Every structure is written in C-alpha cells, then in structure tokens.
Amino acid sequence: MLTSTHLLRQRRFLPLFATQLFNAFNDNLYKNAMVLFVVYSVYNSEEAEAQFSAIASGLFILPFFVLSALSGQLADMRDKAVIIRWVKLAEIAIMICGAAGLLLAWADMLTTTVAIPLMLVALLAMGVHSTFFGPIKYAILPQHLRKDEVLAGTGLVEAGTYIAILAGTILAGWLPVEAAALTVIVIAVLGYLTSRSVPPAPAMVPDQPIDRHVIRSSFALVRHTMHDREVFYAILAISFFWTIGAVLFIQFPPLAKNVLLASKEVASLFLVVFSIGVAIGSVSINALLKGDVSARYAPISVLAMGLFVACFYVVCRLWSAQVTGDLMDVSGFLAQPLAAPVLLSLLMIAVSGGMFVVPLYAFLTTKVDPGRAARTVAANNIVNSGAMVIGSLLAGGLSAAGIPLIEQVLLSAAMCLFSAWLGWKLHQAERHAAASVSAA
Known part of the structure; x- marks a missing residue:
C-alpha cells in the first residue's frame, strides 16, 4: 500500500511506533524546556544564550559519536526488543535526575552551580539513551515488515518522530517549567510500558563477540560500512543534512529572542512549524516514490531547502530593520506583516528537508545484509554525530567571534549546495548499482 496507515493497526509495528513517539516527545520536551528556561530566565546576553544552546546540543549528540559502534553491535547480536525495554527503563531514572535540575532552577536554588550542571548531565544521559535506541528503531523494521513496507514504515517512524517533536516543543514553550519536570517522568514511564509490547526481534548474527573498545570498534564499523558506495553517499548526505539542522536548531531560540524580538512561546512556535x-515531507516522499527506495528526488529537495533558508534570511533582515521594542507574545508576533513569510519559509525548509532525508534512511536498512542493518545505522549515527558536533562547535564559535545570528543563517543555505552534490552522487551510485544488476 502507498498509504502506510495500515501499519498502525499491526502489533508488529504499533508498539514500536508508540515507544518511538514517547521517546522523541520526551527528548524534546526536556531539552527545549531546559534551553528555553535558561535562555529566557537565566542569561541576558545573546552570546551566552547561543553558546549555552550550542553546548546543550553538543552534549546530547556526543554519545552518538562515542557509543554508536557498541549500540549497533548489541542491536545486531542481541534481541532488539529486550534492548528497547532496558533502555526505556533507564530513561525513567534519567528523567528523575533532569526533573530535579528543572525544579531547582525554577525555585532559583543553586541555579548555576547545581541546577544547570544537573540538567546538562541528564541531557548527556538522554543522549546515551537515544544512542542505544536509535539503531533499533530503523533496523528492526526489516524484521517485522515486508520488503515493500519498509519505506512506508521508515516514513511513518520519521513522521511520527517529528509529530512527537512538535508536541514536545509546544509543551516546552507553554508549560510552566515545574509542570514540564513532572511530565517528563510520566512520559518516561509510559514509554517503558509500551516497549513491553514490542514483539521479539531475535539477534540476526547470534553468538558473535562484541568489541567493547569504543574507539577501535567505531573506526572498524565506519570503515566496513563505507565499502558500499550507495551506503557511503547516503551516510555522507544524511550527516551533512543534520549538520545543517544542528546549526538551524541552535540558532532558533536566541534568534527568536534577539533578532525577531519574540517570546519563548514564539521560539517554540518556530520549532513546531519546523516539525x-x-x-x-516524510510522508509526501513515500507517495512520490510509490514505495521505491530511491534518491532521485534528493538533489532537488535539498536545493529547495537552501533556497527557502535564503528566503528566511532575507525576511529576518527585513524584520530586524522594521521591528523594535519589547519581546512579543504569539499574538503580537502573528500581527506583524512579515510573520507569515517567516513561518512559511520555515515550513518549506522543513518539508523539503524531510523529502530529502527519509529515503536515505531507508537506504541504510534495505541496501545491506539484514544481519548488518543495525550496525549500518550505528555507523551512520557515528558520522552524523561527528558532523553535528562540528556544526554545534561552528555555531558556538561564530557566536563567540561576534558573528550576528542573522548572518549565521546564510551558512546553512550555502551548506545545502554541498548536500545537493552528495545527493546527486548517491543517485549516480544508485543508477550504477541498478545497471550492474541488470547486466548480470
């Protein structure tokens, strides 16, 4: 079926989908509640706010770079459903720690010495949690779905992820921080309960030793995965895409406050529109490709994304020249004549980005041996996280160097050109592989 909603009625998919929804929701509710509270209630400097946002993003991403090789090995060599349940159980303890930090900051008790470090430790731990969950949510799909359902399932997981990001982001902007602290604990418990219904997904390559040397295993995993040209270009394209995404997401809260003179609710609205x-885009590309895993729309999608990023930059420049005064709430923001172009450009950046990246994730699980699917996703996570850490450091460095936030947006637009080239190279590799199969 081209419409993938039938999968939501299947026990082989629905519990995983629900668990992933809760996972993405909690990640974003906690992270955004923390960042928005600190940006709007603790710091009063554009440079400090942008640097904190970059530090928070970098800490969350770092475990993907260090531990993805281990997580990929475990996912291929152990039952994926069992790992999911252990990971979701750990989330409950992590969120209790993070909630304590949020409550201390809300009460203005030891904010800089205890509350913020505690929140950042919990964020780092959530990065570890997501590192072990990440390879499974894609690699388990070929075990539970038919081959012609994998793209649809991948699109649903990706769309569901961003719907959950949407919900978490809305609540982070509107919930009082003390309510957010309690909510993340409740959602962690719900995620564990749904994980208990995920059907068994036995090891694809059982009885093999696991290399626990994280540096050696990471290099070996990436080196082995990159031998396949299609997978190689898919990983590079995804990684560069998320580098762009990291820079944009770091910029949103301080840009909303300092350039658009908007409240934290408006900053939350930006992330909502993006999600x-x-x-x-994630659902639309499945209809365009008619279930076929292909990168043929990748170059044009990311070029369109770069064009809309440039439009967003132009609108922000016009906005900063016309609007002055105090921070605006959502109604005040929406009353501005340029509000619609701001939101429309953000929406189209995200639609074209979703159309670009979803088929590339399907490449990772359909173009390799099923016994290496989780490790392929893990290799992708290693390269992705390294690129995103670089993006976070770049955004933080530009802010430290005094480069205005509005000018940093242009960097994201320029990066889309390189992403388009990688998408074109992937499509060329795809056509070459198809020709080789036909000739054989």
Whole structure:
C-alpha cells in the first residue's frame, strides 16, 4: 500500500511506533524546556544564550559519536526488543535526575552551580539513551515488515518522530517549567510500558563477540560500512543534512529572542512549524516514490531547502530593520506583516528537508545484509554525530567571534549546495548499482 496507515493497526509495528513517539516527545520536551528556561530566565546576553544552546546540543549528540559502534553491535547480536525495554527503563531514572535540575532552577536554588550542571548531565544521559535506541528503531523494521513496507514504515517512524517533536516543543514553550519536570517522568514511564509490547526481534548474527573498545570498534564499523558506495553517499548526505539542522536548531531560540524580538512561546512556535514540515515531507516522499527506495528526488529537495533558508534570511533582515521594542507574545508576533513569510519559509525548509532525508534512511536498512542493518545505522549515527558536533562547535564559535545570528543563517543555505552534490552522487551510485544488476 502507498498509504502506510495500515501499519498502525499491526502489533508488529504499533508498539514500536508508540515507544518511538514517547521517546522523541520526551527528548524534546526536556531539552527545549531546559534551553528555553535558561535562555529566557537565566542569561541576558545573546552570546551566552547561543553558546549555552550550542553546548546543550553538543552534549546530547556526543554519545552518538562515542557509543554508536557498541549500540549497533548489541542491536545486531542481541534481541532488539529486550534492548528497547532496558533502555526505556533507564530513561525513567534519567528523567528523575533532569526533573530535579528543572525544579531547582525554577525555585532559583543553586541555579548555576547545581541546577544547570544537573540538567546538562541528564541531557548527556538522554543522549546515551537515544544512542542505544536509535539503531533499533530503523533496523528492526526489516524484521517485522515486508520488503515493500519498509519505506512506508521508515516514513511513518520519521513522521511520527517529528509529530512527537512538535508536541514536545509546544509543551516546552507553554508549560510552566515545574509542570514540564513532572511530565517528563510520566512520559518516561509510559514509554517503558509500551516497549513491553514490542514483539521479539531475535539477534540476526547470534553468538558473535562484541568489541567493547569504543574507539577501535567505531573506526572498524565506519570503515566496513563505507565499502558500499550507495551506503557511503547516503551516510555522507544524511550527516551533512543534520549538520545543517544542528546549526538551524541552535540558532532558533536566541534568534527568536534577539533578532525577531519574540517570546519563548514564539521560539517554540518556530520549532513546531519546523516539525510539522518535516512530518509532511516524510510522508509526501513515500507517495512520490510509490514505495521505491530511491534518491532521485534528493538533489532537488535539498536545493529547495537552501533556497527557502535564503528566503528566511532575507525576511529576518527585513524584520530586524522594521521591528523594535519589547519581546512579543504569539499574538503580537502573528500581527506583524512579515510573520507569515517567516513561518512559511520555515515550513518549506522543513518539508523539503524531510523529502530529502527519509529515503536515505531507508537506504541504510534495505541496501545491506539484514544481519548488518543495525550496525549500518550505528555507523551512520557515528558520522552524523561527528558532523553535528562540528556544526554545534561552528555555531558556538561564530557566536563567540561576534558573528550576528542573522548572518549565521546564510551558512546553512550555502551548506545545502554541498548536500545537493552528495545527493546527486548517491543517485549516480544508485543508477550504477541498478545497471550492474541488470547486466548480470
């Protein structure tokens, strides 16, 4: 079926989908509640706010770089459903720690010495949690779904992820921070309960030793995975895409406050619009490709993304020249004549981005041996996280160097050109592989 909603009625898919929804929701509710509270209630400097946002993003991403090789080995060599349950159980303890930090900051008790470090430790731990969950949510799909359902399932997981990001982001902007602290604990418990219904997914390559040397295993995993040209270009394209995404997401909260003179609710609205757009793009590309895993729309999608990033930059420049005064709430923001172009450009950035990245994730699980699917996703996570850490450091460095946030947006637009080239190279590799199969 081209429409993938039938999968939501299947026990082989629904519990995983629900667990992933809770996972993405909690990640974003906690992270955004923390960042928005610190940016709007603790710091009063554009440079400090941008640097904190970059540090928070970097800490969350770092475990993907260090531990993905281990997580990929475990996912291929152990039952994936069992790992999911252990990971979701750990999330409950992590969120209790993070909630304590949020409550201390809300009460203005030891904010800089205890509360913020505690929140950042919990964020780092959530990065570890997501590192072990990440390879499974894609690699388990070929075990539970038919081959012609994998792209649809991948699109649903990606769309569901961004719907959950949407919900978590909305609540982070509107919930009082003390309510957010309690909510993340409740959601962690719900995620564990749904994980208990995920069907068994036995090891694809059982009885093999696991290399626990994280540096050696990471290099070996990436080196082995990159031998396949299609997978190689898919990983590079995904990684560069998320580098762009990291820079944009780091910029949103301080840009909303300092350039658009908007409240934290408006900053949350930006992330909401972005999440809706990625969800639309994720589902739309499945209809365009008619279930076929292909990168033929990748170059044009990411070029369109770069064009809309440039439009967003132009609108922000016009905005900063016309609007002055105090921070605006959502109604005040929406009353501005340039509000619609701001939101439309953000929406289209995300729609084109979703259309670009979803088929590339399907490449990772359909173009390799099923016994290496989780390790392929893990190799992708290693390269992705390294690129995103670089993006976070770049954004933080530009802010430290005094480069205005509005000018940093142009960097993301320029990076889309390189992403388009990688998408074109992937499509060329795909056509070459198809020709080789036909000739054989």
